[in-house]
Amino acid sequence: MRRSFRFRLLASYVLLTAVPLLALGMLFYQASLRVVTGQAQDNVYEIVRKNNQLMDTQLRIVDQNSMALFTDKELFTLFNELDPSNQADLLAADRQVSEVLRNYFAWIGDVYTYQLWTSYFTFGQQLPQGDPTESTVYRAAVRAGGKLVWYPTYDFADVFGQPDFAQDNINFRYLFSATRVLDFSYLSNSLLRRLDEDVERPVLAISFKFEALNALFSGSLPDRSRYLVLDEHNRVVASGDRTLIAAVYDEPWVEPLQLAGTGKTRMTLGGERVIVCFDRSQVTGWLSVVITPESALIGGLLPVIRMSTLLLAIVMIAAALALAYFISGRITKPVKRLTAAMRSVGEGDFDTRLPVGPGDELGQLMLHFNRMNDRIGSLVTEVYETRLKEQEAEIEALNRQMNPHFLYNTLNVMNWMALEGDQRELSRMLVCLSNMLHYTSRREWRAVSLSEEVEWMNSYFYIMQARFEDKFTVQYDFVPELYACELPRLIFQPFVENAILHGFEGMESGGRIVIGGRIESGMRIYEIEDNGRGMDAASVDSIVNGEGASVGIRNTRARISMQYGERASVEIVSEPGKGTRIAIRLPV
Numbered sequence: 001m002r003r004s005f006r007f008r009l010l011a012s013y014v015l016l017t018a019v020p021l022l023a024l025g026m027l028f029y030q031a032s033l034r035v036v037t038g039q040a041q042d043n044v045y046e047i048v049r050k051n052n053q054l055m056d057t058q059l060r061i062v063d064q065n066s067m068a069l070f071t072d073k074e075l076f077t078l079f080n081e082l083d084p085s086n087q088a089d090l091l092a093a094d095r096q097v098s099e100v101l102r103n104y105f106a107w108i109g110d111v112y113t114y115q116l117w118t119s120y121f122t123f124g125q126q127l128p129q130g131d132p133t134e135s136t137v138y139r140a141a142v143r144a145g146g147k148l149v150w151y152p153t154y155d156f157a158d159v160f161g162q163p164d165f166a167q168d169n170i171n172f173r174y175l176f177s178a179t180r181v182l183d184f185s186y187l188s189n190s191l192l193r194r195l196d197e198d199v200e201r202p203v204l205a206i207s208f209k210f211e212a213l214n215a216l217f218s219g220s221l222p223d224r225s226r227y228l229v230l231d232e233h234n235r236v237v238a239s240g241d242r243t244l245i246a247a248v249y250d251e252p253w254v255e256p257l258q259l260a261g262t263g264k265t266r267m268t269l270g271g272e273r274v275i276v277c278f279d280r281s282q283v284t285g286w287l288s289v290v291i292t293p294e295s296a297l298i299g300g301l302l303p304v305i306r307m308s309t310l311l312l313a314i315v316m317i318a319a320a321l322a323l324a325y326f327i328s329g330r331i332t333k334p335v336k337r338l339t340a341a342m343r344s345v346g347e348g349d350f351d352t353r354l355p356v357g358p359g360d361e362l363g364q365l366m367l368h369f370n371r372m373n374d375r376i377g378s379l380v381t382e383v384y385e386t387r388l389k390e391q392e393a394e395i396e397a398l399n400r401q402m403n404p405h406f407l408y409n410t411l412n413v414m415n416w417m418a419l420e421g422d423q424r425e426l427s428r429m430l431v432c433l434s435n436m437l438h439y440t441s442r443r444e445w446r447a448v449s450l451s452e453e454v455e456w457m458n459s460y461f462y463i464m465q466a467r468f469e470d471k472f473t474v475q476y477d478f479v480p481e482l483y484a485c486e487l488p489r490l491i492f493q494p495f496v497e498n499a500i501l502h503g504f505e506g507m508e509s510g511g512r513i514v515i516g517g518r519i520e521s522g523m524r525i526y527e528i529e530d531n532g533r534g535m536d537a538a539s540v541d542s543i544v545n546g547e548g549a550s551v552g553i554r555n556t557r558a559r560i561s562m563q564y565g566e567r568a569s570v571e572i573v574s575e576p577g578k579g580t581r582i583a584i585r586l587p588v
Helices: 007-069 073-081 087-105 135-145 210-220 254-260 293-297 304-320 318-346 360-399 406-421 423-440 450-467 480-484 492-505 539-544 551-567
Strands: 111-117 122-124 151-153 175-181 186-188 192-196 205-208 226-232 238-240 263-269 272-280 289-293 472-478 510-521 523-530 567-572 580-587
Touching: 007 073, 007 087, 007 175, 007 186, 007 192, 007 210, 007 263, 007 272, 007 289, 007 293, 007 304, 007 318, 007 360, 073 087, 073 186, 073 450, 087 122, 135 151, 135 175, 135 205, 151 238, 205 210, 254 263, 254 272, 254 289, 272 293, 289 293, 289 472, 318 360, 360 480, 423 450, 423 551, 450 480, 450 492, 480 510, 492 510, 492 523, 492 551, 492 580, 539 567, 551 567
Parallel strands: 472 510
Antiparallel strands: 111 122, 111 205, 151 175, 175 205, 186 192, 226 238, 226 289, 263 272, 272 289, 510 523, 523 580, 567 580
C-alpha cells in the first residue's frame, strides 16, 4: 500500500523526533535521579554527623567534669578521713557528696543520676540497686583503672539483680552510664597528697535514660527513616524501636559499617532499596546508623519526572509539523535552565530558583524542583544552625571550665602570709583577692574592656609579688586605641602565671614582665614578654601542639579560636636564657 509523501514525511519526522526525545528523556531521568538521590543522601549523612557531634559535645562535658573531681579537696578530705563503720558519718558524708556532685552535674541536660559507689555505701541519688559493686557496670570501671568508661544501654533489673522490677514499667528501666574510678589527690604546699593506700577508691557513675539519644534523631530525620546506635559489640544503645533496646543487633550488613566507622552506602534490606548513613562517636565509640528508604527521599519527584517526560514526547510528536521550532524552543530552553540549575545545586548553590512558567508539565517540573530546592535549603540551614548551636555550647562549656588553679595558688599564698603573721599585708591581699573573685565570678562571661583586665591583673600581681618577695616587676605598654576595644576575660593570666612560676624559677630578683599591645593591619597584637630562663624549641612545640600546655593555656587558646575563628592566633617565641615572648593576635 502506497503512503503519501505527507504521511511518510510526518512519520519520518515523528520517528526522528521520538527517538532523540526518548533518549533525552531517559538521560534526563537518570541524571535527575542521580543528582536528587545523591544530594538527599549527602544531607542525611550530614544530619547523622551533626547529631553525633552534638551528642559528643554534651558527653565531653561529663568527661571533663568527672576529671575535675580527681583534684577536689573536699572529696579528698572526706574519703581519706571517713569511717565506713560509722552510720552517722556515712549519712553526713552522703549529704556532702550529693552537694558536690550536684554542683558538677545537675546543670548538664539529660543527666538522670549521679552517684559514687563503694562496697559499703552508695553516695548521691538513691536507686534500688542493691550492691552496685556486684554489677558489670562497676567491674568495667574498675578494669579501666581511672579511664572514663561509657557503658551502653542496659536493663536495670538485670544488671543490678532486681528481678522484682523485671515486669514493671519503671521509667529508669533502660539506662546507659559513664563510670570512672576516682583516685583523689590535691596539691598542698607544693606537695601532691594522695588517698591513703587502705582507703577504698569510689567509682563515679553518671547515668542517662536511653531516650536522651532518641531525642537527637526523632525530630531531624526524613519520614520513614529508622535509626540505631550500636556499641562495638552491636548492642543497641538507642533506637526508635523500643523492643531492640539493650539487645544484640547481629545483622550481617552491620559488620562492614563497624569496620568503616563513618560513611554512606546503598543496599537492599527487606526487599527495599535504602540509603544507610553512619558515623562513629569520637567520645563513646558508638556507631549511629540511619536507614532511609530511597522512595521516602525521591518518591514524590519520580512520578512527576516520568509523567513530564511522557507528556512532552506526546506533545512534541503531535505538534512536530506545524510548531516544531516553537515547541523545540519551549522545551529545550527550560530543560537547559533546569540542567544548569541542577548543576548549580550539585555544586552547593541552594539559592538557585527557576521561574515557574505556564501550568504545563515543564512548569510543574520547575515548581517541584523549586520546592525540592527549598526543602534541601531548609535541611542545609538546619544543619548549619545545629553547628552554630554546637559551637555556642562548646564556647559556653569552655568558658565555664576556667581553671581555678591560679585562685587555688593565691589561697595558698595568703595562707603562707597568714602564717608569717603580717596582718596589714594580709588585709591588702584579701582586698585584692575579693576584687579578683568578683571579677571572675560574674554570671556572664562576655568580653571585657582592657581597663578591667588590667585592673584585675594589678590585683593578681600584688599577691604574686608579695609571695615571691618582689622577685619581679611589671610594666604595661598599650597604645591608647586598645582601651576602646573589648577582649576575652583572663586572656593574659595563664601566660603571666607560667612566666612567674616557671620562667623566673631559680631567680632571686631582677625578673621583668612587660605586657603591651598595638594595632597593625586591622589586627590587635597583645604581647607578654619576660626575661626569664626561656624554653628550648621542643618545649615551645609541645605547648603549641597542646601536649605540654597547662589547662589554662589550652582553655585560653580554645576560647580565642571559638570567638574569633582562624584569623586569631597565639604565637610563642622563646630561647633558653633569653626569656619568652607571647603574641596574641585578634581581629579589630
